[in-house]
Amino acid sequence: MIKKLDNNLRGPSEHNVRDQIVEAAAEYFSRYGYEKTTVSDLAKSIGFSKAYIYKFFATKQAIGEVICSNTLSAILKAIDEAMVGSPTASERLRRMFKAVVEASSQLFFEDRKLYDIAASAAGEQWQSCTLYQEQIKKIILEIVHAGRESGEFERKTPIDETVNAIYLVIQPYGNPLLLQHNLHLAEHAPMILSNLILRSLSP
Amino acid sequence: MIKKLDNNLRGPSEHNVRDQIVEAAAEYFSRYGYEKTTVSDLAKSIGFSKAYIYKFFATKQAIGEVICSNTLSAILKAIDEAMVGSPTASERLRRMFKAVVEASSQLFFEDRKLYDIAASAAGEQWQSCTLYQEQIKKIILEIVHAGRESGEFERKTPIDETVNAIYLVIQPYGNPLLLQHNLHLAEHAPMILSNLILRSLSP
Structure with missing residues (x-):
């Protein structure tokens, strides 16, 4: 199971959120492959909205x-x-x-x-x-x-x-x-x- | 179009038939790819029966x-x-x-x-x-x-x-x-x- 990130971010800075997304994405890609995965898949698996991920990263790439x-x-x-x-x-x-x-x-x-x-x-x-x-x-x-x-x-x-x-x-x-x-x-x-x-x- | 081979082989030796199959197969593979092509596809395209091709070659490989x-x-x-x-x-x-x-x-x-x-x-x-x-x-x-x-x-x-x-x-x-x-x-x-x-x- 991919670990869901804590959605109620009180303390962490935006920098930490970026790191959390990258860490979760690395685990997800390494399990299911990069090419086949969409940002939606990723968002679902880590418990963020797609829009929230796009706040930090413009594209999957x-x-x-x-x-x-x-x-x-x-x-x-x-x-x-x-x-x-x-x-x-x-x-x-x-x-x-x-x-x-x-x-x-x-x-x-x-x-x-x-x-x-x-x-x-x-x-x-x-x-x-x-x-x-x-x-x-x-x-x-x-x-x-x-x-x-x-x-x-x-x-x-x-x-x-x-x-x-x-x-x-x-x-x-x-x-x-x-x-x-x-x-x-x-x-x-x-x-x-x-x-x-x-x-x-x-x- | 793949050129159909002459099916009424009167003159040519078995050696020539092998050459004809190889030549037609090379043309077919180079057009449609090797991996996706079956011996049936090949046979159909050159106008031989599958069995006749298998007389000369045991496998596609x-x-x-x-x-x-x-x-x-x-x-x-x-x-x-x-x-x-x-x-x-x-x-x-x-x-x-x-x-x-x-x-x-x-x-x-x-x-x-x-x-x-x-x-x-x-x-x-x-x-x-x-x-x-x-x-x-x-x-x-x-x-x-x-x-x-x-x-x-x-x-x-x-x-x-x-x-x-x-x-x-x-x-x-x-x-x-x-x-x-x-x-x-x-x-x-x-x-x-x-x-x-x-x-x-x-x-």
């Missing part, structure tokens, strides 16, 4: 965006945590790639229904998705930059090309639309692809 | 396998032709990658409905598909081997790992299930990924 953004933030956090204490840029790259695959597999596929939102977001290039892709490229850029500074990596190739190429190698394991067909490789691929990338970076 | 195998052979032929006259192993690798993407995009997506068979084949790992993947790996192995012999490529990494890694970089642009989400990259990605692979191969 707006709710989906927040859920998606939270999920992608969790992946970015997992990547950050995985990289803490890496002694070299090479090691940071390895840990980053591994964390992308592990966190994405877990968050998109452990509960298959959350895949639904992620797939819509990736397919329709929602803003949360575009921002996430930029963040990943930024992390790659920082790693390549650090490795070039320390002399670990070659400096001849234009850095944008290097970053783009690495991003393209990683994205089939981060984009849920591609990852769904690559889950059987999720164990093995990050290691041998990290090795290939690192050979390509050697000075 | 058996017909699909031949169509798929023909398509994949066409891609392998395009790759071979693209590589003819390459002066170096590096150049062969570039041409191979480009040909995989171009031929796959054309054959799977130019007529969207043929994607249907290719997707079933890739998703269910039909035999034609597995054989194709082995052929691609064999081509990569030959290129890497030649490049190592000529001194173009490094020899330290176990050759199987090198071949597997290159295969993993290429497959998002050859496997139709992945390629459908990468078509917007089909122009740009093969070049910058070939550059990355070749940097990784440098001695």
